[in-house]
Amino acid sequence: MAPLITLATCALNQWSLDFEGNLQRIKKSILKAKEAGATLRVGPELEIPGYGCLDHFLENEVYDNSWDSLYSILTDPELHDIMIDVGLPILHRNCRYNARAIVLNGKILCLRPKLYLANDGNFREMRFFTPWNRPRHVEDYYLPPYIQKHQGSRHVPIGDVVLSTFDTALAAETCEELFTPNSPHITMGLNGVEIFTNSSGSHHSLRKLDERIALISEATRKNGGVYLYSNQLGCDGDRLYYDGSAMIFVNGDIVGQSSQFGLNEVEVVVATVDLEAVRSYRFAPSRGMQAVAAPEYRRIEVDFSLSHENLDLDEQHSATARRPPRYHLPEEEIAYGPACWLWDYLRRSKAAGFFIPLSGGIDSCATATLVYSMCRQVVKAMKEGNAEVIADVKRIAAYTETLPSTAEELCNQVLCTSFLGMKEQSSKETRERAQALADRIGAYHTDTNIDDVFHSTRNILTSATGFEPKFKVHGGTTTQNLALQNIQARSRMVISYYMAQELCEVRGRPGGGSLLVLGSSNVDECLRGYLTKYDCSSADINPIGSVSKVDLKRFIAWAAEDFDMPILKDFIEATPTAELEPITAEHTQSDEVDMQMTYKELSRFGTLRKVNHLGPFGMFLVLLEEWGGEGEDRLSPREVADKVKKFFHFYQINRHKQTVATPAYHAESYSPDDHRFDLRPFLYPSAFQSWSFKKIDARVEALEQRIQKKKNEANASR
Numbered sequence: 001m002a003p004l005i006t007l008a009t010c011a012l013n014q015w016s017l018d019f020e021g022n023l024q025r026i027k028k029s030i031l032k033a034k035e036a037g038a039t040l041r042v043g044p045e046l047e048i049p050g051y052g053c054l055d056h057f058l059e060n061e062v063y064d065n066s067w068d069s070l071y072s073i074l075t076d077p078e079l080h081d082i083m084i085d086v087g088l089p090i091l092h093r094n095c096r097y098n099a100r101a102i103v104l105n106g107k108i109l110c111l112r113p114k115l116y117l118a119n120d121g122n123f124r125e126m127r128f129f130t131p132w133n134r135p136r137h138v139e140d141y142y143l144p145p146y147i148q149k150h151q152g153s154r155h156v157p158i159g160d161v162v163l164s165t166f167d168t169a170l171a172a173e174t175c176e177e178l179f180t181p182n183s184p185h186i187t188m189g190l191n192g193v194e195i196f197t198n199s200s201g202s203h204h205s206l207r208k209l210d211e212r213i214a215l216i217s218e219a220t221r222k223n224g225g226v227y228l229y230s231n232q233l234g235c236d237g238d239r240l241y242y243d244g245s246a247m248i249f250v251n252g253d254i255v256g257q258s259s260q261f262g263l264n265e266v267e268v269v270v271a272t273v274d275l276e277a278v279r280s281y282r283f284a285p286s287r288g289m290q291a292v293a294a295p296e297y298r299r300i301e302v303d304f305s306l307s308h309e310n311l312d313l314d315e316q317h318s319a320t321a322r323r324p325p326r327y328h329l330p331e332e333e334i335a336y337g338p339a340c341w342l343w344d345y346l347r348r349s350k351a352a353g354f355f356i357p358l359s360g361g362i363d364s365c366a367t368a369t370l371v372y373s374m375c376r377q378v379v380k381a382m383k384e385g386n387a388e389v390i391a392d393v394k395r396i397a398a399y400t401e402t403l404p405s406t407a408e409e410l411c412n413q414v415l416c417t418s419f420l421g422m423k424e425q426s427s428k429e430t431r432e433r434a435q436a437l438a439d440r441i442g443a444y445h446t447d448t449n450i451d452d453v454f455h456s457t458r459n460i461l462t463s464a465t466g467f468e469p470k471f472k473v474h475g476g477t478t479t480q481n482l483a484l485q486n487i488q489a490r491s492r493m494v495i496s497y498y499m500a501q502e503l504c505e506v507r508g509r510p511g512g513g514s515l516l517v518l519g520s521s522n523v524d525e526c527l528r529g530y531l532t533k534y535d536c537s538s539a540d541i542n543p544i545g546s547v548s549k550v551d552l553k554r555f556i557a558w559a560a561e562d563f564d565m566p567i568l569k570d571f572i573e574a575t576p577t578a579e580l581e582p583i584t585a586e587h588t589q590s591d592e593v594d595m596q597m598t599y600k601e602l603s604r605f606g607t608l609r610k611v612n613h614l615g616p617f618g619m620f621l622v623l624l625e626e627w628g629g630e631g632e633d634r635l636s637p638r639e640v641a642d643k644v645k646k647f648f649h650f651y652q653i654n655r656h657k658q659t660v661a662t663p664a665y666h667a668e669s670y671s672p673d674d675h676r677f678d679l680r681p682f683l684y685p686s687a688f689q690s691w692s693f694k695k696i697d698a699r700v701e702a703l704e705q706r707i708q709k710k711k712n713e714a715n716a717s718r
């Protein structure tokens, strides 16, 4: 019988280029793993410099510093007696590799470079690294001189290897390799590898954890084995939030899972597993037939036992029981992910808090609710005794000597909101909703009118040219109507930055400080371009910029119950409106009327454009199936065509706005973010003269002729 083995994986809140902080968190995780009796610890991808260094991976200094950190791990005797799988970038024969060092008792056993790099969506690993791309190939890696001295040899093996200990075999695959069709774990498993490690730099996106769980579960269900998944956690200096969820699987089942969103900088997951369960799982002769035909790996012999053969631990421990996977609802993912990201951003930027221009509409309400959600998590972590969080709150919550004890108290210290209204345009309802929300969450709120700024800006044009622009409801043209709306929108941006800079002084915050302006444009408005360029959407950061309106509404409905905030129901029921035009008895502005499409339709267009990679004609064909056909609520081919064409027209003429979009938390797979995720032109030829639109027209005409023919035949046969 095989003895039991205790293994550990972890989620670490690394920060790009924070070599000292990263090293300290790595060491802490190793010590925690050791304390729990583990003999193997796996850490996140590129954990030494942090995963998100991006073009810094082209700087040699990052490689040197990473070796310095590794040297510190090798020479720390407290980190001995445990096998360590740690991520770092390395230079080998002048090529850069995203690698792992497998280390034991102060010596490097081998280096394992990533075979297949992640290079889609937000990932650009091919920009910095070379893929090893040669399964099972091994070479000699020449160590830096001071490491050679310490190691007692000039080189160590580098490549796709298997490690054989006294009692089992293990091997490493790295993040994306799990997602590829021909994952290394398949051949490794057929070669008798019983333990797989995977270190990841995998960011959050709504509903993505399901995919990871399905992949790992499938990998070990088919082939048997123990799978240790490690991931980075938190904001490491970018739009991305790495959502932890370190996990241990045995033969398709989860036996350990860390939190997906949390404020702990170091989370270690430990499980005790019975290797006999893996061996007996691999009984099928069909597997055996593939195993004997599988190509062989070079084995590194390791004089170490992962099991507790001679320890009392065996008697005390039994294998960790399997448990169901823990998923959050998408509305919970929105409540927790952006909130944790905001916290990391706030503490790491050393800002004094946030400023939100609060309109009384649902979007800025969602942004404010996320800051409140952040405060709830921070206060909870303080109550649990989280020392790092307490230290950060001591610096940030400077208004009082004592630490805030409720989310509302903390929110009062870190959040200022302002209603920036106009006498004729702003309704009593929005003004009151903004005030009521601020009161409920404890924000410091001001209610002010910006009519003076509006009128004086408008009058500048009049005194310069004699021309007097008017709103449409007062007889103005569309251009005049838009120009006047944009004065309001853009002056709100200037006023917001002014407020953000001065409010700490106004409130007498010891040490002063200034606030970060938070934006509130959602993914659908960005996609359609229904926002004013350089208005409040041009904020410092935006926690909801990649969340759809449909999901935002679900989140607000969830928060109304879960955060006990009945006031949020009023926001859901209100008709979304920009309130940029004067309200009259006959006219109140409404988003969906203005946009000429619904938020639900926008979500579908967005998904088909980005996730399904469809152009206008392809989208038309898909939507024809979905929305077209016979029946009362079905659309004719021409109606479907009009919707698709309208969407592409507005998307294309407004794409330029995405070039200045506020850095937003990445959450949605159809995000139009022009900076890192959705790389497209921003000067398009006219959509209406496009080849695709002509194809749509031709197909509509053909379909209409067919429909007419059918009708004629039906009439004739009556």
Ligand SMILES: Nc1ncnc2c1ncn2[C@@H]1O[C@H](COP(=O)(O)OP(=O)(O)OC[C@H]2O[C@@H]([n+]3cccc(C(=O)O)c3)[C@H](O)[C@@H]2O)[C@@H](O)[C@H]1O
Residues within 6 Å of the ligand: 482, 485, 486, 489, 490, 529, 530, 531, 532, 533, 534, 535, 536, 578, 580, 594, 653, 656, 682, 683
């Ligand atoms: N191809 C191109 N490349 C680069 N820049 C280009 C461009 N075409 C126009 N532009 C620039 O963009 C400007 C037009 O864009 P922009 O100034 O945004 O103005 P515009 O898109 O004309 O108007 C803003 C729209 O957003 C709506 N809205 C809805 C909800 C809230 C808010 C709000 O702000 O609170 C606004 C508002 O009702 C209106 O329909 C042009 O004046 C020009 O400066």
Ligand SMILES: Nc1ncnc2c1ncn2[C@@H]1O[C@H](COP(=O)(O)OP(=O)(O)OP(=O)(O)O)[C@@H](O)[C@H]1O
Residues within 6 Å of the ligand: 356, 357, 358, 359, 360, 361, 362, 363, 364, 365, 418, 419, 420, 421, 422, 426, 492, 519, 520, 521, 522, 525, 531, 536, 537, 576, 577, 578, 579
């Ligand atoms: N009266 C106002 N007071 C303060 N801020 C405002 C006001 N009107 C608009 N804003 C700011 O400008 C942003 C964009 O305005 P817009 O009317 O498009 O809002 P929205 O996208 O519909 O969001 P919301 O649902 O928050 O109104 C808002 O999210 C808000 O931050």
Ligand SMILES: NC(=O)CC[C@H](N)C(=O)O
Residues within 6 Å of the ligand: 045, 117, 118, 123, 174, 175, 176, 177, 179, 200, 201, 202, 203
């Ligand atoms: N760092 C990686 O290799 C990540 C790629 C992977 N597709 C993910 O999103 O998790």
